[in-house]
Amino acid sequence: MGTPVWIAICVVALVVGVLCGHFLLSGGSGTATGSTTISESQLDSTIATYTYNGSSHAITAREVLEQNGSLDNQSNDDGTYNVPSADDILSYARNAVVLEDANSQNITVTDDVSQYAQSTLGTDDYATIGSNYGLDEDATKSLLHDAAVIKKLRDSVVTTTVPDQPTAPTAPSDGNQDTTSADYAQYIINLAGDEWDSANNTWASTDGTYYSALSTYSISNDSASYAAAEQAYYVAYSNYSTAASQASSEWTAYVNTLLSKTSIQISSLAV
Structure with missing residues (x-):
């Protein structure tokens, strides 16, 4: 499956960066059937459970699939859906853990979402942004809201000041370096x-x-x-x-600390 949409948005925005680190992976629950597809009626079935700070949270197939775009764009010709990959499940869980940490610190965004979209993507027209990823307007705004929250958390964690990326000088038309x-x-x-x-x-x-x-x-x-x-x-x-x-290393270390407190059990996935 492709890169999760919210990550794609954040890569464009050059904000969130790579959330590295590892979970404590526990074994499967034994419910995997070996099937690589699921029906629409199975979308809300639990395919993984992660535990963070002692609290367990179920992850459904729908939640993982929707991070890649609209369900309509992911359905197969026969109306089934591909079972989310392990990487996509882990990606979803990572994001959920980071957002849970932000929530525990009462980090919220309101107008920041519009400002974030405008500053990173050049527009806060959520319908236009979503059309590039096969998402509707509400889903796009929700993903950008989460990205803005993570940016705010990242800004509170990272102490290194990163200057603006410089633009190279315009070369002379004749190529003369001594101009x-x-x-x-x-x-x-x-x-x-x-x-x-x-x-x-x-x-x-x-x-x-x-x-x-x-x-x-x-x-x-x-x-x-x-x-x-x-x-x-x-x-x-x-x-x-x-x-x-340096800023990336600070953020990665912080996220890895969160993930070290997290375990995940994947019960059904395509291998």
Whole structure:
């Protein structure tokens, strides 16, 4: 089966990231029949049970399937549905555990859902967003609500500040790396921030990462080469990548702590 829709939405949004870690997996209940499909009447049957912080929760086939899109888009020609895979069941349970943790911390979102959709997907037209994933408007809003809750939880957990991902400077039309312009100078100054002293038209210090990378280039408030701007981009991207990796590690460690308190029993799935 494909990537769960809510994860697809969050990947587009570059927010949630990968929820790694493992559950304590217990054996099957013995109810598996070996069938790879289920009928419509079986959609609300329990296919797994997870236990988190001492409380058990049933997971139905319907719940797992709906994280991949509308049921209409997943039915087979004979009206049956493919049994959810183990990966999809585990994915659903992971998300449920994270949302339960957010709820225990009274993390809620209201207008944040619209803001989240607009900032990450460029629109809060839930019908339009859902059409890309085979979801109706209500289901899309529900998934985005959950994503906004998880983002809010993540923001409260992760202490590393991740800068905006830098955009590379525009290369000169003739490909000449030594081409200079005021735009390239401004590009570098914007990235360097307080490492550059605009009032004195020079570096503010000689111990910063931008100075270390650009000290051999001729740079002023009004002029710098494309080569220098490109080098500044590499520094900015390295800083961004390092911070993003650290933030991801913090979030992964937090989620893994939650999952270490969770066990799951899968009773019926396609192998």
